[in-house]
Amino acid sequence: xxxxxxxxxxxxxxxxxxxxxxxxxxxxxxxxxxxxxxxxxxxxxxxxxxxxxxxxxxxxxxxxxxxxxxxxxxxxxxxxxxxxxxxxxxxxxxxxxxxxxxxxxxxxxxxxxxxxxxxxxxxxxxxxxxxxxxxxxxxxxxxxxxxxxxxxxxxxxxxxxxxxxxxxxxxxxxxxxxxxxxxxxxxxxxxx
Numbered sequence: 001x002x003x004x005x006x007x008x009x010x011x012x013x014x015x016x017x018x019x020x021x022x023x024x025x026x027x028x029x030x031x032x033x034x035x036x037x038x039x040x041x042x043x044x045x046x047x048x049x050x051x052x053x054x055x056x057x058x059x060x061x062x063x064x065x066x067x068x069x070x071x072x073x074x075x076x077x078x079x080x081x082x083x084x085x086x087x088x089x090x091x092x093x094x095x096x097x098x099x100x101x102x103x104x105x106x107x108x109x110x111x112x113x114x115x116x117x118x119x120x121x122x123x124x125x126x127x128x129x130x131x132x133x134x135x136x137x138x139x140x141x142x143x144x145x146x147x148x149x150x151x152x153x154x155x156x157x158x159x160x161x162x163x164x165x166x167x168x169x170x171x172x173x174x175x176x177x178x179x180x181x182x183x184x185x186x187x188x189x190x191x192x
Contacts, residue, residue: 003037004078004182006030010042011095012085018116018154018161022146023083025161026114029171035179036079043094046070051100058103067101074105079112079182080137081174086117086124091131099131106135108189110181112174113143116154120145138185140177144170 008027010019023040030038048067054060062068085092099106111132115121122145129139144167146154153159161167 003035004179004186005076006036006038006079006081006178006182007041007074007077008038008081008083009095009098010040010044010083011092011098012083013044013092013094017085018151019083019085021154022114022116022161025167026081026083026144026171028162029168030081030175033175033179036175036182038081039077041073043098046073046098048097048101051097053101056103057101062101064101070098071102071105074102077109078186079110079178081112081114081178082128084113084115084121084124084128086115086119086121089123090127091124095128096131099135103135106132106137108185109137110140110178110185111137112140112178114171114174115143116146116151118148118151120147120151138181140174140181142170142174142177144174 008023010023012019027038027040046066046069048064048070053062057071062071113125113128115125125143132139150164154161
């Protein structure tokens with residue numbers, strides 16, 4: 001079996017986002033592992049219009065060329081880490097749109113979450129877990145959350161994600177869970 005490949009998806013496309021910094025931080029910890037390989041995927045590189053297909057690609061192939069490119073990228077991965085901003089108690093519109101533009105490409109793959117916001121992004125993660133279940137994904141229990149007192153200095157440019165020393169152990173726990181589920185699901189998919 002090849003080393004499973006994990007997509008680290010940056011969910012925010014705003015100019016002032018924290019997501020790119022967070023994804024780089026998670027990747028710096030993840031690259032120490034040999035059981036999984038990782039690639040950062042930026043939704044800015046897939047500027048899909050709001051979902052406007054006849055139906056989900058579970059039923060009808062997408063016609064939009066950027067959506068087709070996105071689906072091929074998602075299909076490359078065996079699991080995902082969503083770098084998730086919380087906007088108004090939920091996920092970003094860009095992430096929801098990206099999730100809606102693929103379906104079979106997400107199926108039977110593991111998902112983990114690294115989030116940030118005033119409440120640590122916890123509400124966004126909960127919404128995202130519900131969406132992932134509908135997409136037939138397996139959400140891991142351990143999420144990493146950066147809450148208000150730590151998040152606001154990062155948002156305001158006074159600190160960086162890497163300055164929060166307590167995060168590394170939490171990221172490692174999340175990666176351990178993601179590894180177990182990714183390997184189990186990859187083996188099951190390959191047997192099917």
